[in-house]
Amino acid sequence: MFNDIIGGDWPYFFFENLKEMAFPFLWNTNWPTGLGGNQIIILPLKIYLQVPILIFVNYLNIPWPIIQRIFWFWLAFGISFYSGYRIGKSYIGGLIYATNSWILMVIGGGQMGVALAFAIAPFVLSKFIEFISNFRTLLENNKITQALIIIALVLSLQIVWDFRVTYLTLFCLLLYFLLSLFLKKISLKKIIKPLFIGLLIFIGLNFFWIFPLVLSGFGNTGFFKESFIGAASMKFLSFANFSNSISLLHPNWPENIFGKIYFMRSQFLFIPLFAFFSLFFINNFKRNKEENKEKKMKVLYFALLALFGAFLAKGTNSPFGVINAWLFSNFPGMDLFRDPIKFYILVAIAYSFLIPYSLSRITGKKVKSLYKSILYIAFFVYWVFLTFPLFADHVHGISSRKNIPQEYVDLKDFFYERKDFFRTFWVPRNQRFGFNSDHHPAIDAGNILNAANYLEIINWLGKEGAKEQLARWSVKYIIVPYDSEGEIFLEDRKYSTKKYEETVSALNSLDFLERIKTQSFNKIAIFELKERINDHIFIENKKGFFDKPEVRWVSIDPARYEVEIKNVKEPVSLIFSESFDAGWVLSNKQESINSDKTKDGLNSFEIEKTGNLNYNLYFKPQKYLQAGVVISLLTLVIVILVLIKLKKGARK
């Protein structure tokens, strides 16, 4: 009935990948470069991905194409429409929020975590605005806890999808909170305690990732990796200019080709005109003073939010790009937004309120419903006109497809049947259908060597020591992918046969490689290392002893191994061929050995004892994750029970 959705950042899974999925571990053998890493920053999203696969695909046998639509694509669209509707109680708001050029580009690019987090942002904000507006009533009716629990629950769900979007949502909440304080809508004294309780609930619900993140050290996890890249990369990624950002026009609209920026489309300039037209009406209220003050405050708040969002989304472009660069380097959390285009979220939220508000005030109460309908229909037609490239099939990105290249299916079968541990080394990088698993991780050459292009990789492979390094990484096969999607070997954004052929011929000339010539792989060039490679866990032979101890190991899960070393006659170094992390420990009843970093960034354990030895090799922070999950689940159960009790109490 449905085909797989393929394209952009949306991953493709073979049936074998789905079958092997379990509750994610903190250590991911495949991530980020193929040499393993602590995946705490992507863990919440991985849980959201893998748990439904585990339950619905593996146990209930519902096809993955259906599950991916329900849990990701349809959900993102449904929530964003409802959320956009809720912020201004208008279907036009829902339409603007769910179908603006920014979110369409995000979904088209397969960034579904961002899309889902974006979708729920106005819902969180509307709940918070309700909380502030009705604070006195909630306090009198003892409904503060209920309101706080709902906000904490929704925020927790959002942070699972994308923590950067949650940061932006929290910015929206903070701005509204500060404005309310400034206008004396609320008293800091009275609200601080409930907010603190809300924060505790939020921490409790998110303990499963906060706990291991704090205890395993932020530095080891690459949590602030983007900040190390520096403000220069922000300048490079500032694609949107000011006219784009204030018009809610994605700079890559409609083709969604990275770095390809289009001329400003004048038709989009009416969007801010519609939005800021709302400011004319803020002093035109006649009745119900309190309600009008509330409305005026909301209009001013959303106008301010749109202005902030447009300013931040343009990045280092004028006007005053230096302020953005300064904020990126100095303001806490801003370094998460190397790509400033995510600030479009603020503009989208604001316009979902301001435009419907302008439309409703232009028509007013005296105007006949016929004219009102005409205005709304006219706006709808205008919006359809803006999103026309979508219907004309000009928007590139994800698509629903039945078949994937047969070469990649054969390659998957070739690897899946092999029971020994080895890695594959993809030059210049893995293809979207390239198979990998915990037993056969795939290394992206460009990524691990930090190479700017394929020539640098070829150059590295020709150097002395490359063969030994590949063997230490347990690389058995080097693969040049068949670029079926035209995403890898590019010249001026078009597929280049020359680049592909140059890469294959360079690998052909390396004497430590032998090409596997099987017809079924067709254009996938596979080379095998001629000499024996190191195992996943091996003894370093730096002393050149003849009688090398024998190592046997069994993987219990990605974070736990059983290791047996036979015939140890003198102190040895045991190498675990995964990226170094101080969390790895080798222990038995007698001793516990911490990991040292080797020169090439692997884990090394210095063993002093001799004889036949048995050890457990485990990733220590994994137990923090387990404890965190228990606390989060307990908090969730308590919170749901409290909600049920409060609802029952309200009915009585």
Added chain:
Amino acid sequence: MKSNARKFFEFYKRHIPEILLAVIVFTLTASTQDIPYLNILIVSFNPVLTGVIAVWIVFYFVINPPVKKIFIWALLIFLANFVFVVFHRERIGELIASLSYAMFFTAVIAEISEMKNKLKNDSSNV
């Protein structure tokens, strides 16, 4: 009946201090990038754009126009941006859009401050 030239001259005479001030502020701000030490702060700014916005800020504080008028002018200026974009004069369009942005921003902040003053003695607040 006064001639149009006479009318313009009278208008010019009436607003001569403001016009002079605007010219001075613009020249000073735009040339800041050539002044040692001061250009540490302003060197990466677009001098024309910064000059225009500086003139607007000074104009706002000197004249203090009603907020509604600012909104109307900001919208009209933004509409002018539309014309420039249609004729592919994006750089001028960008300049005009930035000025209208600065005007909107000033107006929103001014409106919030005014609202706070009005609410100051309102006993209905928590």
